[in-house]
Amino acid sequence: MSSRPISSVREVLESIAGSVKTTVEDLTGETGAQATDTKPKAQKDVRAAAEDGTLAAKLKDPTFLKETNDWLKAADPKDPAQRADMVKVLKALDRSNDAARKKVFELTFDSKIDSSTTRKYVPRMTGKKPNQTQAKNSDGSPAYNEIFDKAAALDPAALDAMTDVMAQLPTRHMPKRWNFTGQDADDNTRGSYDDRSDGADLAFSLKDSAKGFAQEYASNCLPGDPLAKAKAFDVIIRHECGHKASTEGDFEGLTKSPGGGKWVEHGTIEDVLKALAPHYDKLVEKAQEKGIPAEPAIRAAILDPDNGYDAAMIAAALKIQDATRLDHPLLQMLGQGGVKGYQCGSTPVAIEGRMYIVGGPDARWFSFEKSAWDKRVSLYQYATPNEWFAEFYATANNGDAKLREEAKKRYPDAWKWLNDRNCIVVG
Ligand SMILES: [Zn+2]
Numbered sequence: 001m002s003s004r005p006i007s008s009v010r011e012v013l014e015s016i017a018g019s020v021k022t023t024v025e026d027l028t029g030e031t032g033a034q035a036t037d038t039k040p041k042a043q044k045d046v047r048a049a050a051e052d053g054t055l056a057a058k059l060k061d062p063t064f065l066k067e068t069n070d071w072l073k074a075a076d077p078k079d080p081a082q083r084a085d086m087v088k089v090l091k092a093l094d095r096s097n098d099a100a101r102k103k104v105f106e107l108t109f110d111s112k113i114d115s116s117t118t119r120k121y122v123p124r125m126t127g128k129k130p131n132q133t134q135a136k137n138s139d140g141s142p143a144y145n146e147i148f149d150k151a152a153a154l155d156p157a158a159l160d161a162m163t164d165v166m167a168q169l170p171t172r173h174m175p176k177r178w179n180f181t182g183q184d185a186d187d188n189t190r191g192s193y194d195d196r197s198d199g200a201d202l203a204f205s206l207k208d209s210a211k212g213f214a215q216e217y218a219s220n221c222l223p224g225d226p227l228a229k230a231k232a233f234d235v236i237i238r239h240e241c242g243h244k245a246s247t248e249g250d251f252e253g254l255t256k257s258p259g260g261g262k263w264v265e266h267g268t269i270e271d272v273l274k275a276l277a278p279h280y281d282k283l284v285e286k287a288q289e290k291g292i293p294a295e296p297a298i299r300a301a302i303l304d305p306d307n308g309y310d311a312a313m314i315a316a317a318l319k320i321q322d323a324t325r326l327d328h329p330l331l332q333m334l335g336q337g338g339v340k341g342y343q344c345g346s347t348p349v350a351i352e353g354r355m356y357i358v359g360g361p362d363a364r365w366f367s368f369e370k371s372a373w374d375k376r377v378s379l380y381q382y383a384t385p386n387e388w389f390a391e392f393y394a395t396a397n398n399g400d401a402k403l404r405e406e407a408k409k410r411y412p413d414a415w416k417w418l419n420d421r422n423c424i425v426v427g
Pocket of ligand 1: 192239
């Protein structure tokens with residue numbers, strides 16, 4: 001879920017000290033803590049009202065609201081105890097008060113949020129009324145018109161669901177900006193993170209929102225993968241925060257290590273052929289008959305993207321009658337990694353124990369250990385090293401304890417790496 005390049009690790013200016021600084025009563029609750037209770041009065045009032053179930057009603061009182069607002073502006077969301085009370089205000093505010101909720105969200109998570117556009121789809125009709133039918137695209141699928149509804153309100157249910165997820169993660173793992181886009185074409189949520197702007201885009205489904213974000217993450221998984229039955233909206237928010245978390249340390253040190261898949265970035269397909277030279281030489285030898293076609297012609301036909309790394313297509317381009325002369329695991333691997341990418345199915349081809357794929361916005365070739373892929377949390381984990389980290393973070397810091405355990409069990413060294421860097425933040 002990222003359009004971010006494999007790029008620099010930014011310095012993180014936020015201190016983690018704030019997240020562990022707390023007072024006794026914050027940890028133990030109110031009981032017996034009166035003597036050391038130094039919380040502002042407004043915060044105490046919020047907590048008391050939340051406990052007796054009157055916070056929503058009290059926030060309608062202008063004096064209470066003003067005192068709460070003044071406290072919120074001065075509050076430190078890096079302090080978990082203060083943030084927990086800020087979340088209580090956010091959840092208790094009138095759901096129709098879009099502007100107030102947006103403002104409190106931004107203070108609570110130290111992260112801007114905009115909902116500039118809602119993308120809606122309406123069936124494109126053909127024929128004359130009353131006998132209209134939905135038009136079809138050239139591939140036979142139903143056709144829609146896209147409508148952009150500028151400056152849409154934040155979807156109240158989406159903001160609530162997002163709040164519940166983000167309240168579990170520290171402020172330092174929040175992108176500095178979120179752009180929310182609702183769409184009503186399908187049930188899917190998509191996201192991306194750009195480390196240059198430190199911003200995340202989240203395109204969520206209004207249909208899924210209406211159903212309480214029940215859509216599963218299955219399309220990025222094989223059946224049985226730990227994240228397959230997790231809720232997509234929830235996973236993707238954690239995933240984007242995982243991208244932010246990756247900027248805190250040398251995550252590529254992790255993904256290059258045996259505990260993180262032993263990733264190698266090759267670059268172009270020519271770089272892959274170089275790395276696998278003995279296999280390439282065998283493929284050429286098998287394809288040739290008395291030195292024909294010449295190696296440069298074979299190379300050109302393999303590299304021609306129009307041939308899709310397909311043995312029959314390449315044979316036809318080279319005028320080789322018997323296409324089985326091009327049957328070779330290297331070509332199968334190129335077709336798998338170059339065409340299907342991380343959606344490689346359940347029985348992927350590996351060469352010398354490694355799988356190769358094209359991934360990321362710049363379509364670079366990567367490889368990693370098949371034995372690590374076998375332990376995956378999702379297929380998408382093996383899209384790029386960046387995605388590996390974000391998917392692992394979303395699993396190791398999932399709301400579901402069973403998923404957190406799976407992450408630790410499957411990749412114990414990576415779990416320890418995160419834990420050593422204070423990046424295991426849930427559970
Ligand atoms: Zn991503």
